[in-house]
Amino acid sequence: MKNVMLKEFKLMLRERGNVFFLLILPLLFIVVFGSIFSQAGSTSITIHVHDLDHTAASQALVKQMGRLKGFTVKKENGQSVASQVKKIGDGSLSSLVVIDKGFETGLQKGGVAVRFYQDGAQASSTAPIQAILQNMSNQYREQKLAQTLGAHGLNPAQIKQTLAAPIHIQTITENGKHVDFMSQIVPGYTVMFVFFIMISMLQRFFKERDSGMIARLQGTPLRSAGYLTGMWIPPFVSVLIQCTVLLLVGRLFYGLHLGNPIAISLIVVCLAFCGTGLGLGLAMIVRSQNQGIGITQLITMGGAIVAGLWFPSDLLPSFVQNIGYFTPQYWAMQGFQDVMIRGTGLSAIWVNLLLLILFGMFGLAVALLRFKPFIRTAAH
Incomplete structure (x- = not known):
């Protein structure tokens, strides 16, 4: 042997x-x-934005997007919306956020739409952008409600209590102290x-x-x-x-x-x-x-x-x-x-x-x- x-x-x-x-x-x-x-874990998601309003309100929205961790805003005002939508159809662009003219005025009057174009074949990569847009929409809604409640005589503490979510999600992580890509x-x-x-x-x-x-x-x-x-x-x-x-x-x-x-x-x-x-x-x-x-x-x-x-x-x-x-x-x-x-x-x-x-x-x-x-x- x-x-x-x-x-x-x-x-x-x-x-x-x-x-x-x-x-x-x-x-x-x-x-x-x-x-x-x-490298994939350290890269950010690019939000392509076309601002047609060019007002303080629209610029504030764009800046708010850029402050989000993991996201980078790229302004696409150099090309027409139609040409960029065509790129999405061709598969050379995954998504586009369009802030239409009249955004600030519509916001003051109570409601305005922001268009979000996405490539259906890349829905998984555009879903995070759609989620943060929905989150921002909720934030604007809360601001509007707070202003309305304030106009009806509620103090800041009462407004905060009224707007507080009835359910609070408490995230508790068990184990997994050393999770990263290399552990897989x-x-x-x-x-x-x-x-x-x-x-x-x-x-x-x-x-x-x-x-x-x-x-x-x-x-x-x-x-x-x-x-x-x-x-x-x-x-x-x-x-x-x-x-x-x-x-x-x-x-x-x-x-x-x-x-x-x-x-x-x-x-x-x-x-x-x-x-x-x-x-x-x-x-x-x-x-x-x-x-x-x-x-x-x-x-x-x-x-x-x-x-x-x-x-x-x-x-x-x-x-x-x-x-x-x-x-x-x-x-x-x-x-x-x-x-x-x-x-x-x-x-x-x-x-x-x-x-x-x-x-x-x-x-x-x-x-x-x-x-x-x-x-x-x-x-x-």
């Missing part, structure tokens, strides 16, 4: 593809998507790329089989369990190194909060055991290397979607979330986020660890049961 294990370590170090798939590619994903989402990206891609080790394991077993190495081992005292253990330990160690590097990169370069070090370490160990155990079992049951790679891609990419590795699983339809519960990726991701975001310890993730171990043991059991049939296919 020792000789088999040392041989595999040497071959894995020589194989450049292993380094690429296990370290370079996941690091590229983390850096690229981390940079994209970090780093653990998500770490879990996803762990399962690419299965491709490397498939290739190694099929090379051993086709070269006649496995057939020659039948004449040695080395048992099946010893050979499989020797073939399994190097990928297991590789995944441990892979996860450690990716998490440390997230910590050092993006300030990722890792949480309880013992809990994180155990998740990594159990995840490595799970991925390599399933890889060992898969190598014993597939008929060809291409078939194995196809199944691995299905497990890796499909699991990434249903387990919420790319985006929070809460955004997925309920039936997809239910499928995710049957994947090891889901339990690994939830374990990482429980420790990193919610600050939990071993008592909260023991189920996650147990399920990852069970997935890995299932793969190892399949490998032991199917090893003899696999040997019979080996070249002599």
Whole structure:
């Protein structure tokens, strides 16, 4: 077993593809998507405004929009409203706020309309602008009511009490002290790329089989369990190194909060055991290397979607979330986020660890049961 294990370590170090798939590619994903989402979180939404009134009241409204956090006002008076509406129809402009002539006069008389043009295909990006316009409309309404109540003899305290909302929303945030984009990206891609080790394991077993190495081992005292253990330990160690590097990169370069070090370490160990155990079992049951790679891609990419590795699983339809519960990726991701975001310890993730171990043991059991049939296919 020792000789088999040392041989595999040497071959894995020589194989450049292993380094690429296990370290370079996941690091590229983390850096690229981390940079994209970090910048997305710091950018503001642009409100395109065309002021046709040019009065103190219309300018005050525009300034009020510009003071809102996360929004930037861009005045579009250089072009006609018709040409800008045409741009929205063409898809080159997402929205436009038009303050018509007579805004100040209409405001004094009791009511005036502000036109909001939006591209229906970009409703999700224009919804925040529509929401703040509605909020401003409510503020103007409250000002009007306050003036009316004051004219009827109410003092400021009475006016404030009358205008107070009957329901007050008290927002209380539980856990989630360390939530940011990287708390989704780093653990998500770490879990996803762990399962690419299965491709490397498939290739190694099929090379051993086709070269006649496995057939020659039948004449040695080395048992099946010893050979499989020797073939399994190097990928297991590789995944441990892979996860450690990716998490440390997230910590050092993006300030990722890792949480309880013992809990994180155990998740990594159990995840490595799970991925390599399933890889060992898969190598014993597939008929060809291409078939194995196809199944691995299905497990890796499909699991990434249903387990919420790319985006929070809460955004997925309920039936997809239910499928995710049957994947090891889901339990690994939830374990990482429980420790990193919610600050939990071993008592909260023991189920996650147990399920990852069970997935890995299932793969190892399949490998032991199917090893003899696999040997019979080996070249002599």
